Every structure is written in C-alpha cells, then in structure tokens.
Amino acid sequence: QVQLVESGGGLVQTGGSLRLSCAASGRTSSSYAMGWFRQAPEPGKEREFVAGIRWYDGNTHYADSVKGRFTISRDGAQNTVGLQMNSLKPEDTAVYYCAYRSGNLVYTTPARYEYWGQGTQVTVSS
Secondary structure, three states: OEEEEEEEEEEEEOOOOOEEEEEEOOOOOOOOEEEEEEEOOOOOOOOOEEEEEEOOOOOOOOOOOOOEEEEEEEEOOEEEEEEOOOOOOHHHOOOEEHHHHHHHHOOOOHHHHOEEOOOOEEEEOO
C-alpha cells in the first residue's frame, strides 16, 4: 500500500504561480514513477495527464498544454514530488491529483496508476 497526500492548492489570479506537493508513504517499489493529473469541473471532463517523473533518474514528461509553464520535481530524501505551476491560466482550474505506479515508465493514462491522492483544488481567476 502506498499513501499519497497532496497539498498546496488554492486560488490565484491569471499569470500567478502555485506549487503543489505530494508526500508518499508506505511500501513504495524499488522502481516507480509518479504523475500529476487534473480534472476540470465541467461536466464530462475526464481526468487528464499533466506531468510525470521517473523516480530513479528524474526523467520527466509533460502534457503539451503545460510545457514551459509547469515543472515537476522530486525529493528523494523527503519522498515528495512537487509541481511548480507558473503563468497560470483560467483553463488550468481543476482538482489536481498525485498518482503512483510501480515500474519505470511514465504513462499518460490514469488507469496505469495504482494509487491516488485525495486531490487538491486549484482555481485560477481571470
């Protein structure tokens, strides 16, 4: 079992910044990847991939919509993964989730991830 707890969401104006953090605890695998996903409030919106990181070497992958604005990072000592979000836009408004999967590959499909945090709300006002 792996437990994930997100923090750092909130309300920010367009162009502002926020940093999310996800603390992992429990029995993590010797090789794993972590990702950030988001789900917008509009009806029918599915959970979408934002960014992912391969734990052993820090290799990262981003959705096109956030490239150049968001940065995912990891802290091995603290067992946390962060998401620095800059130049935020109203369309970034969503509940953001941290996710964990065993293995070294970062997938963009939510079903590939085994454990999820409870989510943290990010609201960007125009």
